[in-house]
Amino acid sequence: MREAYHVELEQLADHLAAMSVQVADAMERATRALLEVDLSLAEQVISDDAKVDDARAQCEEQAYALLALQAPVATDLRTVLAAIHAAESLERMGDLALHVAKAARRRHPEPVLPDSVRPYFAEMGEVAVKLARQTEQVIHSKDVEAAKTIESEDDQVDDIHRHLFTVIMDRDWPHGVAAAVDVTLLGRFYERYSDHAVSVAKRMIFVVTGKMPGYGSDEDL
Template sequence: MREAYHVELDQLAQKLAAMSAQVADAMEQATQALLGADLELAERVISDDAKVDEARADCEEQAYALLALQAPVATDLRTVLAAIHAAESLERMGDLALHVAKAARRRHPDPVLPEQVRPYFSEMGKIAVRLARQAEQVIRTKDVEAARSLETDDDQVDDIHRHLFTVIMDRDWPHGVAAAVDITLLGRFYERYADHAVSVARRVVFVVTGKMPGYGTDDI
């Protein structure tokens, strides 16, 4: 019975890892759609978001069944609880990629971003996708040091996000209010996406060590 239970825990972890890969693909495609004004790619991200929602529901259903039927304790209980929280964070990452894709669709055929800020979003997109793929590997390996290393990449996204405010608040900003609003919202989407990836990694640290690392933001 216990062996079968641990097989189910492993299956749950694999589902979470697959979700992380899904949301990495979603943000990669959403960023490409944003930078390239690619309507077809944006529509693909938007339609595929339902698959992320379904994956979260599947993970939560299995996790709650394990809680109800197996009454786990100690590490096993931490694993199930962490899985529930991680599934929520991963679903939110999918939603944030969805928001980026919707911005690309809303402005099509015009580009969303002025040329001046495109390099910043290109870099944030690369880092965000890397964070999601690192989170996938952390889920699969339960590597605590790898989990903690995500913080460095997250800091880079935070730095770019803060710098964007100085760019759009410059009195010589030539692109108007609408562009400034788009940039503010999109920067926030990438910043939150990165935060949620770090939150997933922290849940793995909690599973392994029994201690939740301190948060660097107010609501990861």
């Protein structure tokens, strides 16, 4: 019975890892849609979001079934609880990629971003997707040090996000209020996406150590 239970736990981890791939692909495509003014890519992200929602529902259903099969103890219980919370964070990552894609679609055929800020979003997109792909690996490996690396690399996105405020608040900002609002919202989407990747990594640390690392800025996510 215990062996079968652990097989089920491994399958749950596989489903979470697959969600990480989905949301990484979504943000990668959404960023390209944003930077390249590509409507077809934006539409693909928007239509694929339902698959991420379905994946979360499947993970939660499997997790609750595991809780009902028998009373899990210690690491097994932590694994199931972490999976429920991780699936929620991964779904939110998919939603944030969706928001980026919708912004690209809303402004099409005009670009959303002024040329002066495009490099910042290219970099944030690259780092955010990298974090999501690292999350997939950490879900499989339960490597605590690799999980901590995700948190430290998230600082890069936070730094760019803060810098964007100085750019749009500059008195010489020439692009108007609408562009400033777009840049502010989009920067927040990338920052929150990366914070959710950190949240998933912290759940994996909890599985291994039994201790939840401090949340800091992502307590209110």
